[in-house]
Amino acid sequence: MRDSKNNIQRLLDRINSGVATDKEIEDYNRWCDAFQKDRVEESDTGEVHEDILVDVKNKINFNEKHLKIISWFKIAVAATIVLALTFGGYYFFSIHFFQPTGIVQEQPSDISPGTNKAVLTLTNGQTIILSNAQNGQLTLQGNSRITKIDNGVLAYENIKQKGNPANNQSVLYNELSVPKGGTYQMVLPDGTKVWLNSASSIRFPTAFVGKYRKVRVSGEAYFEVAKDPDQPFIVETHDTKITVLGTDFNVMAYENESEVKTTLLDGVVKAEIPNSQKGILLKPGQQASINKGSQDINVEKVDAADAAAWIHGFLSLNEYSVQELMNKLSRWYDVKVEYKGGVPKQKFGGLINRNTNLSDVLSALKVAGISTEFKHHKIIVLPD
Numbered sequence: 001m002r003d004s005k006n007n008i009q010r011l012l013d014r015i016n017s018g019v020a021t022d023k024e025i026e027d028y029n030r031w032c033d034a035f036q037k038d039r040v041e042e043s044d045t046g047e048v049h050e051d052i053l054v055d056v057k058n059k060i061n062f063n064e065k066h067l068k069i070i071s072w073f074k075i076a077v078a079a080t081i082v083l084a085l086t087f088g089g090y091y092f093f094s095i096h097f098f099q100p101t102g103i104v105q106e107q108p109s110d111i112s113p114g115t116n117k118a119v120l121t122l123t124n125g126q127t128i129i130l131s132n133a134q135n136g137q138l139t140l141q142g143n144s145r146i147t148k149i150d151n152g153v154l155a156y157e158n159i160k161q162k163g164n165p166a167n168n169q170s171v172l173y174n175e176l177s178v179p180k181g182g183t184y185q186m187v188l189p190d191g192t193k194v195w196l197n198s199a200s201s202i203r204f205p206t207a208f209v210g211k212y213r214k215v216r217v218s219g220e221a222y223f224e225v226a227k228d229p230d231q232p233f234i235v236e237t238h239d240t241k242i243t244v245l246g247t248d249f250n251v252m253a254y255e256n257e258s259e260v261k262t263t264l265l266d267g268v269v270k271a272e273i274p275n276s277q278k279g280i281l282l283k284p285g286q287q288a289s290i291n292k293g294s295q296d297i298n299v300e301k302v303d304a305a306d307a308a309a310w311i312h313g314f315l316s317l318n319e320y321s322v323q324e325l326m327n328k329l330s331r332w333y334d335v336k337v338e339y340k341g342g343v344p345k346q347k348f349g350g351l352i353n354r355n356t357n358l359s360d361v362l363s364a365l366k367v368a369g370i371s372t373e374f375k376h377h378k379i380i381v382l383p384d
Helices: 002-016 022-041 071-078 305-312 322-333 358-367
Strands: 060-063 066-069 081-086 090-095 119-121 127-129 136-141 144-149 153-158 173-178 182-187 193-196 200-205 213-224 233-236 241-244 248-253 259-266 269-272 279-282 286-291 297-301 314-316 336-339 347-353 372-375 378-381
Touching: 173 182, 193 200, 213 305, 241 248, 248 305, 259 269, 259 305, 279 286, 279 297, 305 314, 322 336, 322 347, 322 358, 322 378, 358 372
Parallel strands: 153 182, 213 233, 336 378
Antiparallel strands: 060 066, 081 090, 081 347, 119 127, 119 173, 136 144, 144 153, 173 200, 182 193, 193 213, 200 213, 213 248, 233 241, 241 269, 248 259, 259 286, 269 279, 286 297, 314 347, 372 378
16 A cells, blocks of 8 residues: 555656656546545445545646646546645545435536626627627727627727827727626737636726726736736726736636735736735736735735636636635536535635536535535535
8 A cells, every 4th residue: 555655646746747758647547546436435445545645736837928738737637627625634536527425406417617708888888798799890999890709709909090199089998797607708909818707897998098008807807918018007906906017917806705816927017905005016926915804915926827727727726715616616607605504614726627517516525525405506515
C-alpha cells in the first residue's frame, strides 16, 4: 500500500509540475477509476485511500494573454468533475458519474447547464433577445454598427472616426444583461473583449470619447482590454473602481457575495474603493478583495487563472466554501438553494466542467460528503 501511495504521489507531482507524459496521465486516470470504485463498492480489505493527502490545484497556464488548457484539464476530460474536500487536509475525489442511492427525490437530470444567452437594451429602451437574433447586423447606435457574429459574439464597430466631437453629439449607452443560466461574449467599440458570466450585466457607451473609456459591471466579467495609453479603461462596480491601460483581469461583484474580487492575469491595474483614498496597484497573479461591510482591501497572491477558468468552460473551486459553491450553482443552473441545519463547513478544491448536468454535480457532492435533495427547482443542502 505504501509503495502504491508513493507512486501515485510521484505521478501527481509530475502532473502538477507540467512534465507528465501522456502515459503517466493515463496511469493516473486509471488510479482515479480504481479509487472511485473503492469508494462505492469498498475493497475486500476495507482499506480507505483517503489518507493520501494531495494539494489539488488547477494548472491553467496562460500564454501571451490567452489562457490554454494543459495537463490538469487533460485529466478532467476523463474525470469531468474533480473535487477535493478540506478536512484538515486535501482529499482527492475523481468523480465518474454513477448515481448513489437516496441523493434526490426529484431528478434534476433535465436541468442542463447554462448556454449563450443575453438581452441587449438600446438607448431608447428597445430590447434585443440575442439568442433569437440571426447573425449579421442588428442595428445602428450613434456611430456604432452592432453585429452578432459567429459563435454568439456581440460586436460594436465604430463607423466614423473615433473621438471626433462633430460625429459624437451625445453619448449613447447600451446594456448587455446575461440571466441566470447564461453566459455571453462581446467586443466593445475600442476592440476590448468582454466575457459575461451568469446573472451579470455591463453598461457601456456605444463609442468611447473623452479622456476615459468607462463601463459599469454587475456580477462577473473577464476583460481583455485593448491598449490605449491616451484613454485609460475604467471598470466601475457598486463597490470598486478598476483603472487600466491595457490588461487581462477578472472582476466578480455579485450582490449576494460578501466581497468584490479583482484578479489580475496580465498587465497592471489599480483597484480602489470609490469616494475614498483606499486603492492598490495589482501585479499579475494578485487578487484584491474588498469586503463590502468594512470597506477594507486585502491583496493576496493567487493562481490567477483560477478566476478565469469559467471562460474556458470550467468552474474552479480553489478554497471555495459550500456557500460559495452553491451560489455559483444557483446562478449557472438557475435554481434556488436552501440550507437545513446550517451551512456545512467544508471547503473545496478542484474543478467542475460547466457543461455537466446538475444531477451529476449533486452526485459528485454526495460522494464528497455533501448531501442534498432537489425539490421544486431548489437544491436543499442537508445537515452533515
